[in-house]
Amino acid sequence: MAIIRGCNLPEDLYYYPEKHLWLKPLGGNLFRIGLTPIAGKLAGGKLNAVTIRSKNIGQEVQQGKSLATLESSKYVGPVPAPITGIVKSGNDRLAADPNLVISDPYGEGWVAEIEATKWDQEKATLLTGAEGLAEYEKKLEAAGISCG
Numbered sequence: 400m401a402i403i404r405g406c407n408l409p410e411d412l413y414y415y416p417e418k419h420l421w422l423k424p425l426g427g428n429l430f431r432i433g434l435t436p437i438a439g440k441l442a443g444g445k446l447n448a449v450t451i452r453s454k455n456i457g458q459e460v461q462q463g464k465s466l467a468t469l470e471s472s473k474y475v476g477p478v479p480a481p482i483t484g485i486v487k488s489g490n491d492r493l494a495a496d497p498n499l500v501i502s503d504p505y506g507e508g509w510v511a512e513i514e515a516t517k518w519d520q521e522k523a524t525l526l527t528g529a530e531g532l533a534e535y536e537k538k539l540e541a542a543g544i545s546c547g
Contacts, residue, residue: 405547415481439501443473451489484513
């Protein structure tokens with residue numbers, strides 16, 4: 400695990416830094432998606448709701464299009480899909496405790512699972528590994544964002 404600007408960002412994940420999302424390969428073309436601690440901090444640190452669009456389950460969602468909705472006292476808006484794919488499931492636990500996204504972002508707080516349909520084309524748009532995290536750190540520094 401790497402700590403960058405006070406934020407826990409594991410090196411083995413893929414990141415969509417524009418919206419502070421992570422992807423974890425689960426095998427085949429299946430990926431788990433969640434929000435980084437940065438997203439939680441930017442949303443105000445306490446969430447009122449994380450809602451998966453039920454109409455998206457079983458449907459293909461394009462990279463950058465809304466997959467879910469995030470609501471806090473400071474922010475209401477979309478959680479975009481970091482890759483194009485078919486939405487397989489949403490995390491039902493978030494209905495009862497949306498703050499799992501913040502308290503356990505890489506564990507119980509994941510948002511959705513998606514089967515990538517354009518992985519070979521889109522993986523180049525994501526950051527991963529030490530080089531990816533160094534690039535993410537530059538973006539955070541330029542924006543003046545930290546978790547500390």
